[in-house]
Amino acid sequence: KQEVTQIPAALSVPEGENLVLNCSFTDSAIYNLQWFRQDPGKGLTSLLLIQSSQREQTSGRLNASLDKSSGRSTLYIAASQPGDSATYLCAAQGGKLIFGQGTELSVKP
Amino acid sequence: DAGVIQSPRHEVTEMGQEVTLRCKPISGHNSLFWYRQTMMRGLELLIYFNNNVPIDDSGMPEDRFSAKMPNASFSTLKIQPSEPRDSAVYFCASSFSGEGTQYFGPGTRLLVL
Numbered sequence: 001k002q003e004v005t006q007i008p009a010a011l012s013v014p015e016g017e018n019l020v021l022n023c024s025f026t027d028s029a030i031y032n033l034q035w036f037r038q039d040p041g042k043g044l045t046s047l048l049l050i051q052s053s054q055r056e057q058t059s060g061r062l063n064a065s066l067d068k069s070s071g072r073s074t075l076y077i078a079a080s081q082p083g084d085s086a087t088y089l090c091a092a093q094g095g096k097l098i099f100g101q102g103t104e105l106s107v108k109p
Numbered sequence: 110d111a112g113v114i115q116s117p118r119h120e121v122t123e124m125g126q127e128v129t130l131r132c133k134p135i136s137g138h139n140s141l142f143w144y145r146q147t148m149m150r151g152l153e154l155l156i157y158f159n160n161n162v163p164i165d166d167s168g169m170p171e172d173r174f175s176a177k178m179p180n181a182s183f184s185t186l187k188i189q190p191s192e193p194r195d196s197a198v199y200f201c202a203s204s205f206s207g208e209g210t211q212y213f214g215p216g217t218r219l220l221v222l
Contacts, residue, residue, distance in 0.1 A: 031208045043113075099149045
C-alpha cells in the first residue's frame with residue numbers, strides 16, 4: 001500500500017530565501033509524481049507533474065525532482081515571495097493518486 | 110474554460126438528511142475523480158470514473174455513499190443518510206487521461222449537524 005510523507009509539516013521563511021520541500025513515497029511503482037498548491041479554503045492547483053521516466057521538471061521559480069529508486073521527490077522554490085504562502089501537497093500516482101499531508105509554507109515579508 | 114465546476118459550494122444539513130453534490134468536469138476530459146479532505150485523514154480518493162464508467166470505488170466509505178456519471182459533463186455524489194462524521198470538504202477533479210494532470214474544482218464544504 002502506497003504511503004506518501006511530507007516533511008516538514010510547516011515551514012516559515014523570510015522573503016527571498018530559496019527553500020526545499022520534501023516528499024517520500026513507499027512504493028516506487030508509480031506512473032508519475034505530482035505537486036499541488038492549495039490556498040486556504042480553495043481547491044488544489046497543479047504545479048508540476050514528473051513522469052516516472054523523468055528526473056525533474058521546471059516551471060518558473062519552481063523545480064521538482066524525482067528519484068524513484070530512493071522513493072523521494074523535492075520541490076525547490078527559488079527566491080520565495082509572500083504570494084508563495086500556501087500548503088504544498090505531493091501525490092504519487094500508481095493507479096490512484098495518493099496524497100501526502102502537505103507542507104504549510106509561510107513566507108514573511 | 111471555466112474549469113471544474115462544483116455545486117453547492119457550502120452545504121449545512123442535519124443528520125439523516127440526503128445530500129447531493131454536483132460536478133461538471135472540464136470539457137474534453139474523460140476522467141473524473143471525487144475526493145474528500147479532512148484534517149484527520151487528509152485528501153482521499155473516493156471514486157474514479159473513466160469515460161463515465163466507475164473504475165475504482167474502493168475509497169467509498171460505505172453504502173451510504175453513491176456516485177453517478179450519467180454523461181461526460183455531469184457527475185453526482187450522494188450521501189444518504191448523512192452523518193456528522195461525513196463533514197468534510199469534497200472535491201471533484203478531472204483530467205484528460207487517468208494518469209495526467211488533475212484539475213480540481215473549488216470544493217463543497219459539507220457540515221452535517
